[in-house]
Amino acid sequence: MAASATLHCLTGCAIGEILGLMIGTAAGLSNGVTIVISVALAFVFGFSLSSLPLLKAGLGVGAALSVVLAADTLSIATMEVVDNLVMAVIPGAMDAGLVNVLFWVGMMISLTVAFFAAYPVNRYLLQRGKGHALTHEYHQAAPAATGFRRFIPSIPTNALVAVIVAFMLGGLVVSIADDLGAGNDSHSAASAGLLDR
Template structure:
């Protein structure tokens, strides 16, 4: 906890995250430009949120260079997709709830979960509507497919964020360190949930990166 309370932790995280993002962008441009635009955004956000952890998920599951595909890789791509939207909602939610509203703990949790859930669902509904699905059936399918993953992800992420950060304010390094760590905790916690959702046919999982194209 002492390390998380220092600016050195955040500086070290940036030292790892910025090169990870550069590596991702270079690989997407030079070797995996064929990936769908949405997945490029998903991978970029995943690396922004989780640095080298996000890059490792991409490298092992999201490139055309993977040797084969299976439920474990599909689950990783699926949780990354969920994570990209939820993470955005969580960052905005925690920042607004603590830094702007100065909400109590229960308010921070409620605001953050609401925004994370909304962003996560919208990131699924939007592409479905672009493909021609009407709003209501798209929303229904998204709620069925994504709710278990989002609930587990955000329960772990928000819970650990509140536990680690305590009463830290937006101007303290612990606030940001706790947010960074909690985001990755949520990603890891939701991974087996996505694997099971795919295994039982509730989610299809993201397409094999070797077979996608713009």
């Protein structure tokens, strides 16, 4: 259950982190500003994903947010501190750019380390009936069939994890292809230079 809770938190954090780092890197923002954007988006997406099952189960927006704030804040905060620290410690990862293998490998490493850092936090909270345990009863509730709640999507954590992994692997593949293309271009340019002589 702790692993599931950590994975659930990680999905929201990963979406926010990846989006924040992409925005900061693409816009050429400083590392500090990029980290602030990433952390803010990680909390937004983390809390939003955790709120969906509560809203679908019939809780109001205010009640859902109060449960989610109590349940997920420590887990998300742990992930964010560790994730951003690891990205900052990997030489050049924050400055690598979106089409760079180092950026995507750094993201994969930092999110993996963040998962293992947050796991004991979630386990500790669950053992005391806190953290994700506060939302668990609502995850099992039957969805309400009336009003706007019937339009709230049920997004399985496994599906989100698969999308995140596919997206990160896609970024890595594009980066590798770009590196190979750049290598071929420089080789072609060098060959052309030799032929000109």
